[in-house]
Amino acid sequence: MENLALLNLPDEILHMTVCGGMARVLLLRTTGTTRKAAQIHQPSDTAMAAMSRLMTATSMLGCMMKGEDDSVTVTVAGNGPAGKITCVANGTRVKIAPQNPQVELPLKKDGHLDVGGYIGHEGRLTVIKDLGLKEPYVGQCQLVSGELGEDFAHYYTTSEQKPSIVALGCLVNNGTCLSAGGALIQPLPGCPDDVLDLLEIRAMFFTSISREVAEEPLEDLATKWFDGMDLKILEKESVSYQCDCSREKMEKALIAMGRQDLNELIEEDEGAELTCHFCRTSHQFTKEDLISLMERATR
Numbered sequence: 001m002e003n004l005a006l007l008n009l010p011d012e013i014l015h016m017t018v019c020g021g022m023a024r025v026l027l028l029r030t031t032g033t034t035r036k037a038a039q040i041h042q043p044s045d046t047a048m049a050a051m052s053r054l055m056t057a058t059s060m061l062g063c064m065m066k067g068e069d070d071s072v073t074v075t076v077a078g079n080g081p082a083g084k085i086t087c088v089a090n091g092t093r094v095k096i097a098p099q100n101p102q103v104e105l106p107l108k109k110d111g112h113l114d115v116g117g118y119i120g121h122e123g124r125l126t127v128i129k130d131l132g133l134k135e136p137y138v139g140q141c142q143l144v145s146g147e148l149g150e151d152f153a154h155y156y157t158t159s160e161q162k163p164s165i166v167a168l169g170c171l172v173n174n175g176t177c178l179s180a181g182g183a184l185i186q187p188l189p190g191c192p193d194d195v196l197d198l199l200e201i202r203a204m205f206f207t208s209i210s211r212e213v214a215e216e217p218l219e220d221l222a223t224k225w226f227d228g229m230d231l232k233i234l235e236k237e238s239v240s241y242q243c244d245c246s247r248e249k250m251e252k253a254l255i256a257m258g259r260q261d262l263n264e265l266i267e268e269d270e271g272a273e274l275t276c277h278f279c280r281t282s283h284q285f286t287k288e289d290l291i292s293l294m295e296r297a298t299r
């Protein structure tokens, strides 16, 4: 376990197909992304594992979208102490806003971090895909366990009618992410059931996926795991934690509040400090700043 901390293979997403293009396979390493999120949000070990799994799963959804400006927002709202967690992927850039990242829970009886307990075993998983159309696509399902892997598998099956195998993992030791990653196997149109059954058997390789992705290049793992299944590697892209917030965007948000609310900030608070939920960067607005923003407000 100690050796893993020394390995720094890059965060990547490997796109593949198997069985003559009947199924899509994604393999991800998200260790650096998780470490960056941890640096920003200072989570407990359990919260870090939950955030990491959610970022990995959201990156999967994000990297399957085609348009340059397409984005996906995933919200997990369970009945556990985590509250609401929002994760956004824009292509291969991902960011997360946890509500209660400091909460820690005792380990489960099997010695694993209690991600399901932290998220809660009941609640909702919401996926909003912004494809640049008038209306975004909204998919929703109930949480199955709160462990997130099963919940996303359930989402793909019920909301997108694509019964999928989802593996998400994050190894954490005393506040440090040692390794994180995941895998998705999804049938493509026309995929017969027996191919899925066959893939289900290969999915047993995913049980310690976070450890595996730390130690070997993703291509080598895929070649080993899908041996004899006509594996085709399509492309590899990097994934990273990035927030696209800016003072200009904060200004727009303030202007959108309208004159009345802005006036309240000016009169009562004599200024405003806005902190981005995704990167914790604070932007200060003086009374004078707010007055000039109010002049730009249309209502």
Ligand SMILES: [Zn+2]
Residues within 6 Å of the ligand: 243, 244, 245, 246, 276, 277, 278, 279, 280, 281
């Ligand atoms: Zn930000």
